[in-house]
Amino acid sequence: MKAALGIAAWTRTGSGIYGTNASLRTCRSSSSNGAGALPKPEAAPSTVVPGTNDPTPNTRQTRSRPSRRCDRSRSAPFRKCPSGYIPGVPVPSEPIWSCDPHTVAKHQILKVYLKQWLPTLLLGGYRGVTYAEGFAGSGVYQGGEAGSPVIALRAALGQRQLLEAGKTVDLVFIEEDQRRFDILKQELTKVWAAASQAAPVPATLRRPHLRCADHADVLLPVLEQIGAMRQPVFAFLDSWGGTDVPLDIARAIATAPASEVLVTFGTRYLIRFGEQDRQKEEGDRVFGGTAWRKVFTLPAGQKKLFLVSTYRRSLQEAGFRYVTSFEMLDEGGHDLHLVHGTSHLRGLEKMKNAMWEVDKVGGVQFRDPRDPAQGLLELGLEPNLMGPLHRALQARLTERPHTVAELKQHALCETAYRAQHVFPLVRRMLREGHIEQSTPGPLSDNTLLQLAGPKPVQDSLF
Incomplete structure (x- = not known):
């Protein structure tokens, strides 16, 4: 159990959301249903960064991290952390990095899916929806490519007709790194300002709710405090592929009506380091139990499929009836899995459509992790x-x-x-x-x- 953190309390004042720091303990229940009450924090006035619902830097409380003892050489685009928060997983050392083929493919899928998801839910009887990210990043890449928060904001801006009809859209972006967080605010502000030049952005598209913190500590409280858990939530939890996403988060989101998760899931970290005591505990939080530990007894060729299948079952037990996954493989043989959970068959169909409609991305191929022969998928072909x-x-x-x-x-x-x-x-x-x-x-x-x-x-x- 992580220590309690000071996080910003949210109160509604006029058309904006204002924040201040108040001590709040996030209750992560270890019970089977994941229930845990979120106490209401005290609120106090503060200022807001223009263009976002973000407390100013002097009102945020940062969290201390154990020493990572990483190679922080600026000559390499990624640093390898042999110990620390996500050991053995490549993590960018700079606030902006190049957009690799995995990311290009993920963003194409996300863009296509949000174009379908937003109108489907807003026309399906729900007054509003919320899109949330736990690892928002900087919102931009070295080549100028848009990050997922910018893609999501543009997708929401594209629903002007529904917004003007009174439908509401909330965007929640959590980013732990202060440097990336500051750039993210700038990128979102630029997109918002550009959209406002042609015509005022409808008030029903709320200014993005931004937090510089660990998603595991603040994502659920923020969703509760803005009332998002009473309407559909789509949570994109695009981590670095380590043991970053506790199952309790997915379990809580599954209680919101018609909600979904899209999780980046990696297997290499647990296969390499999972037998260490600390990593076993982290794995237990990710899977919501110890069933995944059987991986230590399996032959090398069966480990990856077992972990992916076990994680799919964990999401189903967390409350998502339909869980699908597919594997992205780059030219270097590095694999990454996208796992989608929903309780509605139509949501599953639309995610499959988004996957199969994605353009062929140079340097990355797709694979069904459940295929024993591990054959490649020819997207766009029969x-x-x-x-x-x-x-x-x-x-x-x-x-x-x-x-x-x-x-x-x-x-x-x-x-x-x-x-x-x-x-x-x-x-x-x-x-x-x-x-x-x-x-x-x-x-x-x-x-x-x-x-x-x-x-x-x-x-x-x-």
Whole structure:
């Protein structure tokens, strides 16, 4: 349990949110339902940085960190931390760094998804929604590329018609590094000012709520204090791939109606360092239990798949009915997983659409972590006849015959593919003789399919 931190209390004054520091202990329950009451902090007047809902620097209380003993050489874009907060995980040493292929792919997916998520929820009977980030970064990269907070703000600004109709959007950005935080404020202020030149930004798009702190300590309290937990929340928890995101955060967000999480999940850290006592405790917080520790007894080739599958189950137990994941692999062989949790099938469908609509990014490839053969996904193309989806459907039919509709559901919920990928692949599998129909008639969702039986051996004539 981390020590209690002083965090800014939020009170509504006019159209802005004002903050001041007050002592607040965040209750992270270890119970199965994750319940933990958040005490109401005392409020006092303060000032706000123009363009954001951020307390001024002199009102923030910073947190002390254990010595990282890292290589802080400016010649390298990343430093390797053998010990400290996230040992063994590459962390940028500068406030702005280059946008690697992993990040380009993630941002393309996020941009496509938010374009679908915002109007779907706002038109679906909800008065407002909240987008939140726990690792916001600087909002910009060395090449001038927009960071995820800027992408999210622009996506919200693009919903002007719904905003003018009275729908509300809140944006919450948490960044622990003071240098990145200061740059982030500047980038968001520039985007807001540019949008205001054409026409005033509707008041229903609240100025972003910014906090310079550890997301594990302040994200949930801020969401509670601005009333976000009474409406849909989409939380993007894009960490460095260490043990940064306690499951309690996802569990709490799952209690908000129609809420979702998108988590960056890495396996290398736990595989390399997980047997150390401190890292075991960190892993327990990430997974919400000790089941993940079985990884220490598995062969090397099974460790990654086991950790990803166990984390998916942890998110499901936390309250997200549908959890999907896919792996991004760069040219150097470095892997990173995006794990999406939602309780609505439509949310799962839209995330799959966002993934498959992403442009092909140079230097990064995609893989379904559940595919035993670890075949690469050809985004934008029809599934390969002998590829991951073919193997998944064949394995499913090995159990018993299934209808086409059941195979569609399996592909959507248990693979990296979409339901619409199934029908054309089934036709090809029928033509090639891999499977056969158990029911007569034209191929439809109700058609029962089974694996093709052995072909009869013809007698040879001599």
